[in-house]
Amino acid sequence: MGKSVVFSRLTGANVIASNYPGTTVDFSKGIMRFEGEKYEIIDAPGTYSLEPSNKAEEVSLKMFKQADIVINVVDSTNLERNLYLTLEILEQDKPVIIVLNLWDECKHLGITIDDKILEEILDIPVVTTVALSGEGIKNLVSRLNEARSNDDIKPTSEEGRWIEIGSIVKKVETVEHRHHTIRDRISDLTIRPVTGIPIAAGIIFLSFWIVRFIGEGLIEYILDPIFSNLYLPIVENLSEIIGPNFLHTLLIGEYGVPIDFVESLGMLTTGLYIPIAVVLPYIMSFYFILSILEDTGYLPRLATLVDNIFHKLGMHGHGIIPMFLGLGCNVPGALSTRTLETKKQRFIAATLLAISVPCMAQIAMIFGLLGSYGLYYIGLVFISLAILYIVIGIILNRFVKGESPEIFMEIPSYRVPSFKATIKKTWMRIRWFLKEAIPFLFLGVLIINLLYAVGFLQWLGDMLAPVMQGLFGLPGESSTALVIGFLRKDLATGMLLTIKGMNAYQLVIAAVMLTVYFPCVATFVVLLKELGIKDMLKSTAIMVTTAVAVGVILKLIFLGV
Amino acid sequence: MANILLLSQLTVNQRAKILNINGGFGFQRRLRVMGVREGQIIKVVSKQPFRGPYTISIGGSNITIGRGMANKIAVEVLR
Numbered sequence: 001m002g003k004s005v006v007f008s009r010l011t012g013a014n015v016i017a018s019n020y021p022g023t024t025v026d027f028s029k030g031i032m033r034f035e036g037e038k039y040e041i042i043d044a045p046g047t048y049s050l051e052p053s054n055k056a057e058e059v060s061l062k063m064f065k066q067a068d069i070v071i072n073v074v075d076s077t078n079l080e081r082n083l084y085l086t087l088e089i090l091e092q093d094k095p096v097i098i099v100l101n102l103w104d105e106c107k108h109l110g111i112t113i114d115d116k117i118l119e120e121i122l123d124i125p126v127v128t129t130v131a132l133s134g135e136g137i138k139n140l141v142s143r144l145n146e147a148r149s150n151d152d153i154k155p156t157s158e159e160g161r162w163i164e165i166g167s168i169v170k171k172v173e174t175v176e177h178r179h180h181t182i183r184d185r186i187s188d189l190t191i192r193p194v195t196g197i198p199i200a201a202g203i204i205f206l207s208f209w210i211v212r213f214i215g216e217g218l219i220e221y222i223l224d225p226i227f228s229n230l231y232l233p234i235v236e237n238l239s240e241i242i243g244p245n246f247l248h249t250l251l252i253g254e255y256g257v258p259i260d261f262v263e264s265l266g267m268l269t270t271g272l273y274i275p276i277a278v279v280l281p282y283i284m285s286f287y288f289i290l291s292i293l294e295d296t297g298y299l300p301r302l303a304t305l306v307d308n309i310f311h312k313l314g315m316h317g318h319g320i321i322p323m324f325l326g327l328g329c330n331v332p333g334a335l336s337t338r339t340l341e342t343k344k345q346r347f348i349a350a351t352l353l354a355i356s357v358p359c360m361a362q363i364a365m366i367f368g369l370l371g372s373y374g375l376y377y378i379g380l381v382f383i384s385l386a387i388l389y390i391v392i393g394i395i396l397n398r399f400v401k402g403e404s405p406e407i408f409m410e411i412p413s414y415r416v417p418s419f420k421a422t423i424k425k426t427w428m429r430i431r432w433f434l435k436e437a438i439p440f441l442f443l444g445v446l447i448i449n450l451l452y453a454v455g456f457l458q459w460l461g462d463m464l465a466p467v468m469q470g471l472f473g474l475p476g477e478s479s480t481a482l483v484i485g486f487l488r489k490d491l492a493t494g495m496l497l498t499i500k501g502m503n504a505y506q507l508v509i510a511a512v513m514l515t516v517y518f519p520c521v522a523t524f525v526v527l528l529k530e531l532g533i534k535d536m537l538k539s540t541a542i543m544v545t546t547a548v549a550v551g552v553i554l555k556l557i558f559l560g561v
Numbered sequence: 562m563a564n565i566l567l568l569s570q571l572t573v574n575q576r577a578k579i580l581n582i583n584g585g586f587g588f589q590r591r592l593r594v595m596g597v598r599e600g601q602i603i604k605v606v607s608k609q610p611f612r613g614p615y616t617i618s619i620g621g622s623n624i625t626i627g628r629g630m631a632n633k634i635a636v637e638v639l640r
Contacts, residue, residue, distance in 0.1 A: 048594040078622050081596035109621055158590060162598065175621070187623070191616050192573070192607040304625040308613040316627070317614070406627020407614050410595065413622075 002101040003073045004028075005131035007043035010141065014428050018294035019417075021046055021410050022321070022339040025056040027063050034141055042067065048081070050088045055338040055346070069095045069147045071140075076100040076128070077109055077413075079173055083165045086122075091155045095147040096124050099140060103128040105413065110176035118172045123150045132418065183414050191301045191411070200305050203298070207289045214285035215364065223277040227261060235259055235268060250449045262368070263498045270494065271445040274365070275437045279490050280430070282364040286328055287429045288422065295417035295425075299324065300409055307407045313393025314348040314400065315340060316407035322349050323389075326357040329433065330523040333357065334530055343535075344402030350527055351539045352393055354519040355546055356385040358489070361437065365493035366511050373504040384512045384554065392546060436522060437488070444487040448480075448495075457483075472551035473559040475499055478510050485514050486521055505558035509551060517547035564638040568603070568615065569631035576604045577636035584633045592630070596620055602639065 004017035004024050011030025017023060028043045044063040045056035052058040064070065070089055074082040079100075089096055100115055119126040125146045129136030156164070189195045235252060236259065242248045244255035253264025261273035293299055299321060307317030318339060326333025330353060337349040358366065370377040397404070451457045457480045465476025477499045485492035496502065496510050518540070519527060528536045571577055579601050582589050592598070596619050606616040606623060616625045 049590070051590070053591055078596065078620065080620060081594065081622075084594050111621065158593070162593070188606060191623075193609050193613075196607070300625070304607075304609065304614060304616055307625070307627075308609060308611050317625070406629050407625055408591070408595065408627060408630060409625050411616060411623035411625055 002075065002131050003046060004043055006071070006073050006099060006101060006129065006137070006140075007041060009131055009134055009137045011041050014424070015043055016425060016428065018299075019297040019412050019415050020294065020300045021412070022056065022318070022336070023294070025059070025335050025338040027059055032141070034144070039144070041071075047085065049085055050092075054341045059338075064089070067094065069097070069144070071097055071099060071144075071147075073099045073101050073131075075102050076113055077102055077105045077111060079111075079113060080165060080169045083168060084161060087153065087161045087164060090122065090124065090150050090153040093149045093151070095149050097140070097144060097147040098122070098124055098126045099136075100126060100128045101131050103136065104130045104133075108181075110178040112174045112176075114172045118168070121168055121171065123152070124148065132421070187301075187411075187414055190298070191304055193305065196301070196305050200302055203293075203302075207293065211282065211285045211289055212367075214288070215282040218281035218284065219277060223281060227273060227277050232259065238268070246453065249453075250446065262494050265445060265448055265495075265498065267442050267445045270491070271438075271441050274490055274494055275361075275434070275441050278368055278494075279361040279364045279437070280433070282360050282367075283328070283433050284426065284430055286360045287426045290324065290328060291422045291425045292417050293324075295415065295422060297412040297414050300411045303407070303409065304411065309390075311404070311406070312397065313352070313390065314397030314404050315345045315393075316405070318407060318409060319345070319349050322353055323357055326353045327360060327363070328429070329359045329361070329436075330354065330357065330519060331436075331526050334523055334526045337530060341405050342403045344400050345404055347400055347402075347531060347535055347539065348393060348396045350531055351396065351542055352389055354523060354527060354539065355392060355516050355543055356389040358385065358515045359520075361433075361488070361490035362493055362515065365490045369493055369496060369507055369511060370504065373507070377504045377508050380508045380558075381511050381515075384508075384550070385515060388516065388546065388550065392542070396542075437490075440488050440520075440522070441491055444484055444491045447487065448484060451480075451483075471548065471555070472509055472513065473555040474506055474510055474551075475502065478502070478506075481510065481514060482517060486518060486524075489514060489520050509554045509558065512554060513547050513551045516543060516550055518543055566636055566638060567632055568605075568617070568626075568634040568636050569628060571605045571636065571638070573605050573608055576602060576639045578602050578639055580635045580637055582634050588630075588633070592634075595624060596622065597624065597626070597634070603636070 004015045007030065008015055010032045013028065013030035015028045024043060024045045030041050032039045032041050042063050044060040047057040047060045050061060052061050072086055072089055074086065086098060100113065106113060115126045115128050125143050127136055127140045127143055129140060190199050239248065239252050248255045250266065251268045252266040253259065253269055259269055261269050264270055303317035303320050306320050310317050310319040322333045322336045325336050333353050334350055337346045340346050340349055366378060366381055461476040461479055464479040468474045468476050468479050478496065481492040481495040484495055492514055493511060496507060531539060579599050581599055582592055601619055603617045603619045606618050608615055612628050614625050614627050615631045616623055
């Protein structure tokens, strides 16, 4: 762990780093300039050996083969284990420089490593760093050109390497016995089931409470006042200037009707209001909390506690990480399925993500849609989705062929997250959201207006009315939300508000179906790449079937026959 | 007399030395590169209920390991 932090320090590029193995699932490139020379630095996913055990590690191996120089970032608190990869790398005759990272952690753990002797034995430059604080990075940069290969280290057997490692460790490392610290005690309490499960429930509840508290606060006290007091008059003036024509419909909404930021469906009204004043506050607060959970190192402990449940769904505890990331946005969630070992696990994780994990943009809109009816109805949506996650998971586990290996993951030491790093990471994700969401929302509003103008949406609504009404108890117009949902689910959820006369139960059914039936286009593209066409078709068939089945079942439960 | 058990038979807080790992070559290798090797001293940190995974501490780091895997590791209990 820590490679991405070293990478950020070297290149100034921003990549997401966390306190658990498997955060980096793809490579990132960045440029480092030093003494007039340009170096391209590549950040690769972490691996324990050159024989990959999952898709993320396959990426590492590919990057390794292309590299001119290898910067081998070693977690110095686990020198012995990490030297295995180091020896494998050194056997390959590529110039190497070794970075002993987490150097400060060693002192806490009572581990002393003589980096000079290690350098002498391996005949490879060794530098020590604390990447989080930047300590030692300058030294790494200035010694980069000393990177060299060691021809004396010849390819050998696995056993040969362990013998070699044993003799190296004996010469360079001393470990003092140390007593249980408070940090160890907290670690034990959060991973033992008797105390760990209540703590986990508390942490999850508290996290969502804080997300909602911050999100609502930002909307009520900052963003809504800005939109209704400052922005509305500007749009109203603009409305007069443009006058009644198609441009007005497109930019602002129907002429002569009071402007409603959610329902007007104009680019400058709904197209800006939804991403900035409804979704963004929740995105900010969610990613702030997620960063803290990631950087403390809590998530792998949670994965251990829920391993049992996820095993029944054909995955193992690590499956909770795609789910958690997916609650922010399904795209990074889908990418993180790479850390699962087998095709079966990845297929199940990705399909369940697409079916029953709504992204924060959609969650924010569901709050907006059902908030006025009470928490009960919001609860119904999430309970329906949770039941689906488990039921579909159990079914897929039975019928999808392949292996579901057990959990095998490193649990990092707890760390107090730095405020600066948390803010930076939250900001990176917010910027990413704005860059992704606003163009798609604009496009969505544009398409809605064009389709309305040519009469397509009315025609579709009329045509599907018997199906929507008969199967799901929904008005025909709600089918238009399903069409737009492919572009952006938040916008589609917002469209439900414009349909008059839907009761709370109908909104619950529509919100659940909108989550289940299909992923948004951004997620779809990523899933297609991750799963391949054949599996994606299967996955899609499962989604559509599930959506229809769920719609019918919910109609029977909530609306009667 | 040496007290030989499977890792899965240990109780929480018990310390033991790994004697050998049964299983395929790939499996053994995967365990070893994460530090779970013959001769290493481990301590059981936690056991999850209903045949859930074990968390063991080994050489200063903690690792969560599935029950089936723990069944394939023979250990000698240390006092």
